[in-house]
Amino acid sequence: MTRRAGPWSALFPLCLGFFMVMLDISVVNIAVPSMVRELGTELNAVIWVTSVYLLAYAIPMLSASRLGDRVGPKRVFVAGLLVFTGASLWCGLSSSVEVLITARAVQGFGAALMTPQTTAFITHLFPPDRRGPAMGVWGSVAGIAMVTGPLLGGVVVDQLGWEWIFFVNVPVGLLALVLTLLLVPDWQPKNAHRFDLLGILLSGAGMFCVVFGLQNGQRYEWSTVGAGIGVFDIIGTGVLLLVGFVLWQRMNRRAPLLPLQVFDNRDFSAGSLSAVAVGFVMTSMPLLLVIYAQSVLGLSPTDTGLLIAPMAVLSGSAAPFVGRLSDRMNPKYLLMFGLLALSTGLGVIALLITPVSSPSIVLPGLLLCGLGVGFIFSPMSNVTIGSVDRELVGSASGIFNTARQTGGVLGSAAVGVLLQAQITASTARRADEAALALPAEFRQPFVSGFADAGGGIGRFGDDAPPLPPDLPPAVADQARQLATDVLQNGLTDAVKVSLLLPIGVLLLGLLSAAAMRTTRHRSPVPAAD
Numbered sequence: 001m002t003r004r005a006g007p008w009s010a011l012f013p014l015c016l017g018f019f020m021v022m023l024d025i026s027v028v029n030i031a032v033p034s035m036v037r038e039l040g041t042e043l044n045a046v047i048w049v050t051s052v053y054l055l056a057y058a059i060p061m062l063s064a065s066r067l068g069d070r071v072g073p074k075r076v077f078v079a080g081l082l083v084f085t086g087a088s089l090w091c092g093l094s095s096s097v098e099v100l101i102t103a104r105a106v107q108g109f110g111a112a113l114m115t116p117q118t119t120a121f122i123t124h125l126f127p128p129d130r131r132g133p134a135m136g137v138w139g140s141v142a143g144i145a146m147v148t149g150p151l152l153g154g155v156v157v158d159q160l161g162w163e164w165i166f167f168v169n170v171p172v173g174l175l176a177l178v179l180t181l182l183l184v185p186d187w188q189p190k191n192a193h194r195f196d197l198l199g200i201l202l203s204g205a206g207m208f209c210v211v212f213g214l215q216n217g218q219r220y221e222w223s224t225v226g227a228g229i230g231v232f233d234i235i236g237t238g239v240l241l242l243v244g245f246v247l248w249q250r251m252n253r254r255a256p257l258l259p260l261q262v263f264d265n266r267d268f269s270a271g272s273l274s275a276v277a278v279g280f281v282m283t284s285m286p287l288l289l290v291i292y293a294q295s296v297l298g299l300s301p302t303d304t305g306l307l308i309a310p311m312a313v314l315s316g317s318a319a320p321f322v323g324r325l326s327d328r329m330n331p332k333y334l335l336m337f338g339l340l341a342l343s344t345g346l347g348v349i350a351l352l353i354t355p356v357s358s359p360s361i362v363l364p365g366l367l368l369c370g371l372g373v374g375f376i377f378s379p380m381s382n383v384t385i386g387s388v389d390r391e392l393v394g395s396a397s398g399i400f401n402t403a404r405q406t407g408g409v410l411g412s413a414a415v416g417v418l419l420q421a422q423i424t425a426s427t428a429r430r431a432d433e434a435a436l437a438l439p440a441e442f443r444q445p446f447v448s449g450f451a452d453a454g455g456g457i458g459r460f461g462d463d464a465p466p467l468p469p470d471l472p473p474a475v476a477d478q479a480r481q482l483a484t485d486v487l488q489n490g491l492t493d494a495v496k497v498s499l500l501l502p503i504g505v506l507l508l509g510l511l512s513a514a515a516m517r518t519t520r521h522r523s524p525v526p527a528a529d
Helices: 007-028 031-036 043-058 063-073 073-093 097-125 130-158 169-183 197-216 231-251 259-265 266-296 300-323 331-352 359-373 377-385 390-435 440-448 455-460 473-515
Strands: 224-226
Touching: 007 043, 007 073, 007 097, 007 130, 007 169, 007 266, 031 043, 031 130, 031 197, 031 300, 043 097, 043 197, 043 266, 043 390, 063 073, 063 097, 063 390, 073 097, 073 169, 073 377, 073 390, 097 390, 130 300, 197 231, 197 390, 224 231, 231 259, 259 266, 259 390, 266 300, 266 331, 266 377, 266 390, 266 473, 300 331, 300 359, 300 377, 331 359, 331 377, 331 455, 331 473, 359 440, 390 473, 440 473
Parallel strands: none
Antiparallel strands: none
């Protein structure tokens, strides 16, 4: 069924499928307030919609590359495409947040099947002297998805509803399927790896326990979840499972899921840590920006997408220039500049935002963030994967991608926890201050009305603020305005504090990048931006 097509023709459907995978990381953030409101749920549950996708994406990725070696990359890519497209339809049809989370997990698994096969095909279809341009095209897909995600998501949510951010994947997925069957060769690698089933179970269960504990700790007040099992028991179990995973990888000489010898390379180890930091920020940053723009400034999803778009446009514009520059100088310095610019941009945003700011107040910080992102991905993949021996490039690429997605899982979970805690604390503090302007008998009821403010974040812009019962008409307007001010100031305070976490993680990534040595340059297997 496959036609004899050139490598560039075959690359197109592979990139189209990868585009959907990356788009579904960025596009969901823009719909978070709408999902909370329309599904009648809380922020923590909707954050799971992102976290479970990243978790199901990251964990099977290393095994998926080996599955491609065993049965053929095209077959695994087609299977992943079918799973991803079908799960997208399921996501859009979900009537509850629980069903949506389940469908997103299946969607993430489909994404994990697809991504490693695209890198395998690039190394197969393009000789080393032509692989660089192909890598550039493939890597730019993530930048285009970053630009398109907020804009497309905003327009779709405004005009059609949040369900359609998933429905749009269906026709695109079917088109990619037809083109893959027609244009991509059915190639079978010569090497077939064993599967490390114990490694898969240990890493998957460990990551799930850590993320579940972190993300649900606030919900259970960091106490007992049930049957005498505490939140910290779950987190501790996850850590022990991950330690067991590392020990098993050291013992398993035949077919480890994670070949630890690549970490003997200092540049690869430092680059992988930087990738975790970048992944952390790339999922947590948009969530905070969207919540501030929609729930504080009252922007529509479309206007929120337009507000964020300049950051993505500058990032996409800078990336080709940075890619060429990284071939002429030590990429580590470009990476360090990018990490510093991104952290500075977030710091500027945290300093400048107020509940009554013009949306343009965040533009300087967003432009700095966009410049930073443009300087990060190409040098980071170049210095990290380009530093390992050629026989380990395939494993290194898979580990690098997994490291970044693992950072994304942790970023989504950790910032969600911090944001909810800060919303509760900030609104309580602001309510205490505002209540002093009311008659004494109405102060305590006014303060008590904000006890559950954290769970209603998505409804702040639409529902009337809570008011004390039997409020006399003479003070009703004053109390209503005070309640609105409390909510807006509390949310802004929470976003400001929460931004400090990705800033701190970026600075750790900067220290990791500084530990890199000068590396020799190669044409590495591309790693997902």
